[in-house]
Amino acid sequence: MVSLRLVVYDILNDLKQVYDDADLTPYKVFYWVLVHADRLKKQHIEKRDSGAYSTPFILSVSVEPDNGRNYFTLPASIYDIDKDGGIDYITYAPSIDLSLPTFSSVKFTRITPSRSRRLYFREEETPAPSNPYFYRQGDRIYLLGVEQINITEIEVALKLSFDPTDATIDLDDEFDFPSDLIPILKRQILDMGRFVLNIPRDAINDGAGFDSKVMPTQKLISVNSPDLQQQQIEE
Amino acid sequence: MDINPANFGNINEVLADVLVVLNDEDQSLLTPGFYRAQVKNGLDELGFDISFLEVPNDYELPDDLILPMPKGCFNLKQIQVYTGTPDAVEYVEQVYWKKGVQTRGKGKGYTSNVHHWNVTDPFIQVRVDEYSMYYFSVQNGNIYLSDACANYDYVKLVFDGIPSMNLDEVKMVPPEVRKALVLWVTDKCAGALKMRDARYRIIQSDAASQLDEYGVTGAWHEAKMRLRKLDKKKMKDIIEYNSKMNF
Numbered sequence: 197m198v199s200l201r202l203v204v205y206d207i208l209n210d211l212k213q214v215y216d217d218a219d220l221t222p223y224k225v226f227y228w229v230l231v232h233a234d235r236l237k238k239q240h241i242e243k244r245d246s247g248a249y250s251t252p253f254i255l256s257v258s259v260e261p262d263n264g265r266n267y268f269t270l271p272a273s274i275y276d277i278d279k280d281g282g283i284d285y286i287t288y289a290p291s292i293d294l295s296l297p298t299f300s301s302v303k304f305t306r307i308t309p310s311r312s313r314r315l316y317f318r319e320e321e322t323p324a325p326s327n328p329y330f331y332r333q334g335d336r337i338y339l340l341g342v343e344q345i346n347i348t349e350i351e352v353a354l355k356l357s358f359d360p361t362d363a364t365i366d367l368d369d370e371f372d373f374p375s376d377l378i379p380i381l382k383r384q385i386l387d388m389g390r391f392v393l394n395i396p397r398d399a400i401n402d403g404a405g406f407d408s409k410v411m412p413t414q415k416l417i418s419v420n421s422p423d424l425q426q427q428q429i430e431e
Numbered sequence: 432m433d434i435n436p437a438n439f440g441n442i443n444e445v446l447a448d449v450l451v452v453l454n455d456e457d458q459s460l461l462t463p464g465f466y467r468a469q470v471k472n473g474l475d476e477l478g479f480d481i482s483f484l485e486v487p488n489d490y491e492l493p494d495d496l497i498l499p500m501p502k503g504c505f506n507l508k509q510i511q512v513y514t515g516t517p518d519a520v521e522y523v524e525q526v527y528w529k530k531g532v533q534t535r536g537k538g539k540g541y542t543s544n545v546h547h548w549n550v551t552d553p554f555i556q557v558r559v560d561e562y563s564m565y566y567f568s569v570q571n572g573n574i575y576l577s578d579a580c581a582n583y584d585y586v587k588l589v590f591d592g593i594p595s596m597n598l599d600e601v602k603m604v605p606p607e608v609r610k611a612l613v614l615w616v617t618d619k620c621a622g623a624l625k626m627r628d629a630r631y632r633i634i635q636s637d638a639a640s641q642l643d644e645y646g647v648t649g650a651w652h653e654a655k656m657r658l659r660k661l662d663k664k665k666m667k668d669i670i671e672y673n674s675k676m677n678f
Contacts, residue, residue, distance in 0.1 A: 279459070303457075303458075303463075305458065305459075305462050305463060306459065307462075315462070315464070318464075318468060320464040320465070320467045320468040320471070321462050321464030321465055321468065322464070327463060327464055329462075
């Protein structure tokens with residue numbers, strides 16, 4: 197498995213081959229890598245039914261003092277996949293002694309606040325500890341149906357995204373990215389890097405952007421001008 | 432056929448098939464409760480179509496002779512009043528339904544088209560000892576017993592039960608009807624999903640044709656016939672009784 201450092205410096209070296217005097221820092225390439233890797237990894241996760249990028253957590257549950265709603269805060273950024281697909285599953289903590297794994301026994305079902313009203317229309321769907329639901333609001337996940345029990349911990353599996361602003365990312369950590377997509381990632385970053393590095397040269401207002409030989413020296417006249425056509429006929 | 436509750440399965444055994452057919456094994460398209468409700472609905476529908484869940488219950492005779500219709504009852508089959516206790520039944524009297532009775536309860540009299548005091552009606556005249564009239568009427572979901580029943584201790588009701596209200600989810604599905612229920616639930620759930628994905632229309636159509644709920648060539652009719660069929664022992668005994676003509 198490759199490290200992030202390997203990918204960053206590989207791309208940095210490739211760009212330096214052509215733009216050796218460019219002001220390119222490893223951090224800039226690191227940022228580019230994570231931005232592009234995020235997009236590619238999200239597409240990969242959406243496309244494949246795989247648990248390769250599902251990360252389990254045991255999180256503590258809090259209660260909003262104003263309204264008694266149970267919630268936990270996402271421990272890291274996750275992909276915003278359709279229907280909250282960035283959350284693989286939510287279940288009770290494994291410390292609850294069940295014959296089955298908790299995720300095979302009770303799974304929190306995804307719902308939205310506006311759709312939750314219908315759940316209370318009949319007994320079978322009414323949120324309850326045996327039939328709990330969750331909904332997402334920002335970086336908080338609210339739990340529905342567990343208001344009457346004292347739930348302190350929860351198990352959740354998340355599909356984590358890269359967070360380029362995360363200062364704790366270690367370049368030497370394992371790069372949690374599908375290795376078969378690294379060539380595509382590299383190509384995209386090189387393309388973008390070349391594009392970005394080309395912009396300043398064209399935008400400099402030093403008068404050297406145009407060759408003086410091709411500068412027009414007389415008034416431009418349309419070849420379709422009626423005067424010109426008349427002139428040609430006379431000749 | 433007498434069904435054996437020990438053989439009953441649970442709701443999840445039906446859903447284990449349905450969820451695979453609908454490609455919703457993680458129950459993300461519809462809620463788990465929605466699926467469970469469909470199994471119960473299907474079982475109830477079957478219960479309304481054919482009597483397969485007979486529920487007998489004993490109730491202490493209320494002082495006002497007004498017995499609320501039990502929850503989960505949809506078809507009264509027998510009413511008897513008796514003295515003693517459910518574990519030591521003594522004298523038993525059959526209670527009949529009297530047509531058109533309206534009463535406000537014990538000792539408050541009643542009205543009906545045919546009243547036992549009516550000796551002047553030019554068409555129907557009845558003279559019966561009111562103390563031996565054991566009858567009931569049903570008003571507003573309550574069983575009103577006649578005053579004569581007050582001399583007894585208990586009333587026994589036998590009725591067809593609505594399955595979802597009388598059975599526990601752990602033991603709810605007779606194996607004889609499992610196939611029909613799988614198709615019934617598939618039909619309803621695919622119907623609920625077809626607005627989201629038109630492919631479910633095909634699944635619904637397939638399930639509905641195999642089920643044939645209103646016809647006689649599908650699993651629904653097959654399930655009813657299985658439940659309706661007389662046990663072999665009973666059938667042989669009835670033939671024997673009929674042949675001897677001395678039952």
